[in-house]
Structure formats: C-alpha cells, structure tokens
Amino acid sequence: MTVIRHADEPAANAERESVMRLEPRSLRTFTPTQAVIAKSAGTFHWTPDGRRLYDFSSGVLVSNLGHNPTRWTEKFFGYMGWSVTLPNSEYFEAMPQTAYNAITPLEAEANRRLVTMLKRCPGGNRLESVLWAASGSEAIQKALWAAMARDKTRPMILATRFGFHGKKGLSCAVTGSETDAERDPRVKFISFPMAECRDVSKRNEPFDPAPYCKELDALWHQYGARLGCLITEPYLGGGGSYHPPKAYLQALQQFCREKDLVFILDEVQANFGRTGKMFAFEAYGLEPDLVVLGKGLGNGVPVAAVVGRADIFNSLDYGETSDTWSANPISSAAVLATLDEFESRDVLGAMQEPSRIIEAGLVRLKKLPCVAAVRGEAGGMVWGVEFQDHAGKTGPEWANAFVLAAYRGNGKDGVHLLGPLSKKVVRVAPPLTITVDEAKHSMDLLERAAAGMA
Ligand SMILES: Cc1ncc(COP(=O)(O)O)c(C=O)c1O
Structure with missing residues (x-):
C-alpha cells in the first residue's frame, strides 16, 4: 500500500x-x-x-x-432538543436519535418546509411529496424505482451520457455511458452537448437542440413506450463540470412531456445554490416530475431526498423504499437548520x-x-x-x-x-x-x- x-x-x-x-x-x-x-x-x-x-x-x-456554522448548529441542536451543557443524569428527554417507522414532528415539519420552499421556486409545481433517503445514490435508486413502478410495462430508462448519479445499484446503471462494463440493458444513453459548453466563452453562443431531438426521436422509434423515464443532471458534475445550454435540458423535458416519460432531475450536487439559484430547475427553466436532492441538503449531516409527484410515488407499496436511516430525526433537524439559513439571509x-x-x-x-x-x-x-x-x-x-x-x-x-x-x-x-x-x-x-x- x-x-x-x-x-x-x-x-x-x-x-x-x-x-x-x-x-x-x-x-x-x-x-x-x-x-x-x-x-x-x-x-x-x-x-x-x-x-x-x-x-x-x-x-x-x-x-x-x-x-x-454557528447559527446552523444552534438551530440543529434546538430542533433535536439538545443543549450544549447536558444534564447530570444518565439519559435526557429530547428528540429520539432514531425513530424507524414511527413519525416525529421534525419529519413532518421538514416535509412541509421543504415542499413549501420547492413549490415557491419557479418550476417547482410538481414537487408535492418527499421520499427520504440517506445518500444521493440511494435517492436516485428510489426515484428510478418509483418511476419504473408507475407503469411496469415501461421499465426502460433514458440517461444523459457521461453523467454521474452514484456508484450503487441503479444509480451506477445510469452513470457513464454504454461503453462501461456490464451495462444494465434497460438503460439507453443520449448525447450531452459537451462540445457546446466546453468553456465559459461559449456561454452565450447560439445553440440548436435539433440534433438531440433527432436522437430522442430515434430512440423512441426503436424502443417506443417501453421507455418510462429520463434522468439527467442539470450540469455534468462528476463528468467534468459541463454546464449545458438551457435549450438542451428544455428539449429533454419537452420530449418527456410529449411521450409521457417521468422527467427526473438529479440535483444532488446542484441543489441549494451551486448554480446561482436555489435549485437548478429554476436556473434552467425546468419543471421536473421528480427532483433528487442531497449533499448540501444537510450541510454535513447525511441526508438526501426525492421530491415530486405524489401519483408517481403512490405506485410503490408499504416498505418498498423503507430503510434504517431515511427520515431519521437527526437528518430532519439538519434539513430544517439548512432551510432556516437559506430563508433567513440572502446567501x-x-x-x-x-x-x-x-x-x-x-x-x-x-x-x-x-x-x-x-x-x-x-x-x-x-x-x-x-x-x-x-x-x-x-x-x-x-x-x-x-x-x-x-x-x-x-x-x-x-x-x-x-x-x-x-x-x-x-x-x-x-x-x-x-x-x-x-x-x-x-x-x-x-x-x-x-x-x-x-
Ligand atoms: C449529481 C450526483 N448525483 C448523485 C450522487 C451520489 O451521491 P452520494 O455520493 O451521496 O451517493 C452524486 C455524488 O457526487 C452526484 O454528484
């Protein structure tokens, strides 16, 4: 070593x-x-x-x-009911550190506040229900499970080439390109306009989405209504920081609307300000069916979520996305502290x-x-x-x-x-x-x- x-x-x-x-x-x-x-x-x-x-x-x-951050930490401790000076007793009354399968008021508040914030952003109309997860890749997996459960006759997924969505399970299957080893045959890739956004100097150059639309049409011609959803990052993060023209992402969304595909936007990296807007769907003029959040959502406490259309999530039954850590009180408190900070000052x-x-x-x-x-x-x-x-x-x-x-x-x-x-x-x-x-x-x-x- x-x-x-x-x-x-x-x-x-x-x-x-x-x-x-x-x-x-x-x-x-x-x-x-x-x-x-x-x-x-x-x-x-x-x-x-x-x-x-x-x-x-x-x-x-x-x-x-x-x-x-001091204010964030004060809020986080406050939500948990923890004080810095702990009582001189073996245990103290506060939020449970874990509450698997039970419900805490913190979880309820985190849901309400997150949905309210998302819906207030232009393009947040469809974001009405929260499916929690413990990491970005788990949230991606859950988003894809939900989209695939909506219509079991449509198990195929479109993903933008050279994206990064995680290393586990389906999140890995939609990462990279068809040339990677052992591809999941349900996943088909479409080109991402990397050349057109190779440098900041290209930012305001005209962009024609027509070749990408043609590619989408060809895939539809080949696979038709077996295609059930499309997942993309707003910009290729792990793939090398490629920030595409808005018209590209809007063309992907338009295709999804026309063919009734679930449009999934992976904002695990972009969320909470990285694009200059609170959420990238706002920066790019999009209205995703499902948006995937993570990383900055807890500012250091592991937490992620898919937020989106309730009718899509409702295709899944009891237990199908449950696990040990999702919606645990510590992550709910961290989300609330993060929302407090972004809402109370102009970050x-x-x-x-x-x-x-x-x-x-x-x-x-x-x-x-x-x-x-x-x-x-x-x-x-x-x-x-x-x-x-x-x-x-x-x-x-x-x-x-x-x-x-x-x-x-x-x-x-x-x-x-x-x-x-x-x-x-x-x-x-x-x-x-x-x-x-x-x-x-x-x-x-x-x-x-x-x-x-x-
Ligand atoms: C866009 C995007 N999606 C998903 C993930 C996976 O998140 P995690 O590492 O929390 O599983 C990442 C991580 O870098 C990411 O950048």
Missing part, C-alpha cells in the same frame, strides 16, 4: 499511515495531497501540522454554508461578488498553456478547470501538479482541492459563504501556485 507523505508534515503523515493501514484505498478517490484535516471553520480547514487551507471542495459540495445574493472574483481568477489561468478550458455558471459557485497536454506532460499530470501546488500555497496558507474529475478537470467549489476577501486571497494563492508549476 502506497501511503502519500509530505515533507514537514509529521503529524499528518502519522494519521495517513494509520488510516491507510486499516482502510482499503478504494474508500477514497485519488487526491495527490491526501489532506489530513484537524479542524474546520467556515471556508477553512487546518491541518494537524498547523497549516490553513481554503476549502475549495466544500467536502464534496456538501458544506454550502461553510464548516460548523445567494452575498455570493455574487465572490463568484465574479473567482471566475475572473480562473479565466486568467487560461493564459497558462497547460489550461485548456474553464467551465461554470455565471453567478454560481462551482467550476471545472480543464488541463491539457503541454511540454511533454499530460493533462492529468498537470491537473495533479496544480492540486499539489495549490495545497502547498505560500507555505503557511494553501487551497484544498480534490483530485481531478475525468482525470484532468479540477473542480473549484468553495462554500457559498466565502467572503470577498477570502475569494481574493485564495485566488491569489491559486494563481501564484499555477504560475509556479514546473
């Missing part, structure tokens, strides 16, 4: 060795820094050796409100200036011959920086070198990034709450790191 070590990091190296001795490497995706985090607050992590890192991953787009308005600063800094990186493209949404808080072959080094080598150089930063401060997506795309996704000064300083660190790469 190769353990990553860094000079001048004795404390972190000891933790790396200890963990890698007792865990398989498959638990992590490769990141050349293998950062060890001792504590975190807001936009920052601190390493056990005392360095400060700007967190440009937000976990993996989870800590949208930053790490350990998205405040992120506009940092978003502009970060995007401008990333676009400046394109001056480097190893940087091929920068992708993202205007006013959003997630970008991909694509590296290319140059000077005898490959795109993946440059991408990994960039992640390492950013981590090293100026010695004292650095920037925490994850290993590249699709081998050569480095994702930039700080918490939405990053301040203007933090955005300026972190971009300065990133630009210097990039300029100093050998």
Whole structure:
C-alpha cells in the first residue's frame, strides 16, 4: 500500500499511515495531497501540522454554508432538543436519535418546509411529496424505482451520457455511458452537448437542440413506450463540470412531456445554490416530475431526498423504499437548520461578488498553456478547470501538479482541492459563504501556485 507523505508534515503523515493501514484505498478517490484535516471553520480547514487551507471542495459540495456554522448548529441542536451543557443524569428527554417507522414532528415539519420552499421556486409545481433517503445514490435508486413502478410495462430508462448519479445499484446503471462494463440493458444513453459548453466563452453562443431531438426521436422509434423515464443532471458534475445550454435540458423535458416519460432531475450536487439559484430547475427553466436532492441538503449531516409527484410515488407499496436511516430525526433537524439559513439571509445574493472574483481568477489561468478550458455558471459557485497536454506532460499530470501546488500555497496558507474529475478537470467549489476577501486571497494563492508549476 502506497501511503502519500509530505515533507514537514509529521503529524499528518502519522494519521495517513494509520488510516491507510486499516482502510482499503478504494474508500477514497485519488487526491495527490491526501489532506489530513484537524479542524474546520467556515471556508477553512487546518491541518494537524498547523497549516490553513481554503476549502475549495466544500467536502464534496456538501458544506454550502461553510464548516460548523454557528447559527446552523444552534438551530440543529434546538430542533433535536439538545443543549450544549447536558444534564447530570444518565439519559435526557429530547428528540429520539432514531425513530424507524414511527413519525416525529421534525419529519413532518421538514416535509412541509421543504415542499413549501420547492413549490415557491419557479418550476417547482410538481414537487408535492418527499421520499427520504440517506445518500444521493440511494435517492436516485428510489426515484428510478418509483418511476419504473408507475407503469411496469415501461421499465426502460433514458440517461444523459457521461453523467454521474452514484456508484450503487441503479444509480451506477445510469452513470457513464454504454461503453462501461456490464451495462444494465434497460438503460439507453443520449448525447450531452459537451462540445457546446466546453468553456465559459461559449456561454452565450447560439445553440440548436435539433440534433438531440433527432436522437430522442430515434430512440423512441426503436424502443417506443417501453421507455418510462429520463434522468439527467442539470450540469455534468462528476463528468467534468459541463454546464449545458438551457435549450438542451428544455428539449429533454419537452420530449418527456410529449411521450409521457417521468422527467427526473438529479440535483444532488446542484441543489441549494451551486448554480446561482436555489435549485437548478429554476436556473434552467425546468419543471421536473421528480427532483433528487442531497449533499448540501444537510450541510454535513447525511441526508438526501426525492421530491415530486405524489401519483408517481403512490405506485410503490408499504416498505418498498423503507430503510434504517431515511427520515431519521437527526437528518430532519439538519434539513430544517439548512432551510432556516437559506430563508433567513440572502446567501445567494452575498455570493455574487465572490463568484465574479473567482471566475475572473480562473479565466486568467487560461493564459497558462497547460489550461485548456474553464467551465461554470455565471453567478454560481462551482467550476471545472480543464488541463491539457503541454511540454511533454499530460493533462492529468498537470491537473495533479496544480492540486499539489495549490495545497502547498505560500507555505503557511494553501487551497484544498480534490483530485481531478475525468482525470484532468479540477473542480473549484468553495462554500457559498466565502467572503470577498477570502475569494481574493485564495485566488491569489491559486494563481501564484499555477504560475509556479514546473
Ligand atoms: C449529481 C450526483 N448525483 C448523485 C450522487 C451520489 O451521491 P452520494 O455520493 O451521496 O451517493 C452524486 C455524488 O457526487 C452526484 O454528484
């Protein structure tokens, strides 16, 4: 087992060795820094050796409100009925930590508040019932189960090629493309306009959805009403941060309406502000039948959900989507605390200036011959920086070198990034709450790191 070590990091190296001795490497995706985090607050992590890192991953787009936000934590504890000073007794009365199969008022409130928020957003009309899950991939699985149960004569699924929906079960079956090993024969893939959104400079170029509509028609011609649903991400996240023209997604939705397919939008990554709107269906002018939420929904507490048409969910019977963790009180409390934060202050308005600063800094990186493209949404808080072959080094080598150089930063401060997506795309996704000064300083660190790469 190769353990990553860094000079001048004795404390972190000891933790790396200890963990890698007792865990398989498959638990992590490769990141050349293998950062060890001792504590975190807001936009920052601190390493056990005392360095400060700007967190440009937000976990993996989870800590949208930053790490350990005080108001969020107060609310979370409040909903749970926990106090910081605990009574001097063996047990105390509060929300149960788990309530399998029973109902708690927290769950009821989380349902009401989530549906109210979604319905208030343009395009949220169909979002009327909540099917909870513990992770994004489980929620995707449940969304597909529900869509397939609606009409058992229509078991086939359309998915957009090179999407990422998870690694387990049906979420894996709709991920990637038909060339991946052991495909589920029920899943058919359609092209995603990657070339048309390869770089931010293409954002306002005209787009013709006609070739994609033709592809959909051909699939309908071949499989007809055996096709029962279509699943897509609003933008390809894990596939390398490709943010498509609105007309593409609207054409997919239109096809679903015409042929009566369930339109499933996977917002596990995009939800709660990453596109600059609270939900991506709003940013892209869509009205999904089912929307899948996760990651930022609990700001760090594991929780996910499918929200959508009750008539679709009602095709499933007692127990068909039940499991140990779904709708547990701790996740309901976390969802409520997250909704409180987004409803009580203008998180998205405040992120506009940092978003502009970060995007401008990333676009400046394109001056480097190893940087091929920068992708993202205007006013959003997630970008991909694509590296290319140059000077005898490959795109993946440059991408990994960039992640390492950013981590090293100026010695004292650095920037925490994850290993590249699709081998050569480095994702930039700080918490939405990053301040203007933090955005300026972190971009300065990133630009210097990039300029100093050998
Ligand atoms: C768009 C999208 N869908 C689904 C998932 C799977 O979520 P989880 O890792 O919580 O199972 C992810 C995770 O990265 C994602 O980005």
